Every structure is written in C-alpha cells, then in structure tokens.
Amino acid sequence: FGHIRGAFSSAVKDRKGKFEAANKGIIFLDEIGELPPESQVKLLRVLQSGEVQRVGSDEGICVNTRIVAATNRNLYQMMLEGQFREDLYYRMSVISVTLPPLRERRDEIPLLIEYFCDQASETLSRPKVRLSPQLRNFLMGYSFRGNIRELHNIIYRVSCLADDVADIKHLPE
Numbered sequence: 001f002g003h004i005r006g007a008f009s010s011a012v013k014d015r016k017g018k019f020e021a022a023n024k025g026i027i028f029l030d031e032i033g034e035l036p037p038e039s040q041v042k043l044l045r046v047l048q049s050g051e052v053q054r055v056g057s058d059e060g061i062c063v064n065t066r067i068v069a070a071t072n073r074n075l076y077q078m079m080l081e082g083q084f085r086e087d088l089y090y091r092m093s094v095i096s097v098t099l100p101p102l103r104e105r106r107d108e109i110p111l112l113i114e115y116f117c118d119q120a121s122e123t124l125s126r127p128k129v130r131l132s133p134q135l136r137n138f139l140m141g142y143s144f145r146g147n148i149r150e151l152h153n154i155i156y157r158v159s160c161l162a163d164d165v166a167d168i169k170h171l172p173e
Contacts, residue, residue, distance in 0.1 A: 001020075002016045002020055003055035008055070011056065014054070024065070026067070027066070031070065032069040033078060041085070044091060047091045048091070050062055069092055101144065103144050109151070124159060129166045132166065134168050135167050138171075158170040
C-alpha cells in the first residue's frame with residue numbers, strides 16, 4: 001500500500017504502493033491462497049472501498065484497479081474450512097477460470113519448451129540450446145508437479161549446463 005516519508009526509520013521519501021501504481025490498470029496477485037488472514041482483511045477493505053491508505057498517512061487514495069489473482073489451492077474449500085475469508089472469496093470470484101495442470105495439457109509442452117529455450121538464450125546471451133530426442137520424450141511424459149514453473153526451471157537449467165544439445169544428463173537427479 002506504500003508509505004509516506006517518515007512513516008518508519010528507512011522511509012526517506014513517499015512511495016506508491018502496488019495498487020496505487022496499478023490505478024486504472026490491472027494488478028496480478030499470485031498465490032492469493034497463501035495470503036495471511038490479516039492481509040485478507042486489508043485486501044477486502046481495498047476491494048470494498050476502492051481506496052488505499054499509505055503507511056503513516058491518514059489520507060485515503062482512490063484507486064480503480066482490476067484484480068487478477070492466481071492460486072494452486074482450492075479457495076472454495078479453504079473458505080468452507082475457515083482458512084480464507086468468505087466475504088473476500090465472493091468479492092474476488094466474479095469470474096473464475098480453472099486451468100488444468102500442465103500434465104493434463106501435454107500438447108502445450110512443445111510450445112512452452114520452444115518459448116523457454118528462446119527466453120533462456122536471450123537471458124544467458126548464448127545460442128539457443130537444442131533438446132535431444134531422449135530429453136524431449138522424458139519431458140513429454142514427466143508429471144510436472146511444479147507445473148509450468150518447473151518446466152521453465154528445467155529448460156533454464158539445461159540451457160545453462162549444455163553446450164549445444166541438452167540431454168537427460170543435464171537434469172537434476
């Protein structure tokens with residue numbers, strides 16, 4: 001939510017918060033299911049009032065921000081179990097999209113591999129690594145418990161370790 005100068009010892013100047021910076025735009029809240037109860041209350045207040053208050057300030061700042069949130073947890077079940085605020089759940093559940101895990105969308109794996117190989121090549125400033133047929137077959141059959149993030153990390157790892165062709169030996173045990 002930001003802070004004002006002097007709100008605490010290291011607050012040497014005013015700082016906008018994420019909601020204020022995203023005003024008239026979109027803010028992405030990743031892993032919303034991990035939000036602690038005290039933060040759920042603060043988020044609910046912003047959603048209900050359309051206003052944020054910087055730390056150390058008595059002034060409210062109006063924000064018009066769309067929220068896109070993601071989680072790998074079942075928020076509905078968490079709500080039923082009292083782990084996620086019911087009022088926040090219904091405030092955020094205007095449109096819900098359930099995306100199946102990567103292991104259920106295997107047809108997307110080759111596209112993601114290409115994208116992540118290109119990305120790693122650019123980040124590492126080196127030629128794009130090619131994947132051996134054995135490594136491609138392995139990745140196509142792998143369960144990806146960590147979903148797309150796990151595939152991304154695997155491709156980045158093999159891009160760091162392989163010279164020009166990545167193989168099974170470049171994977172962690």
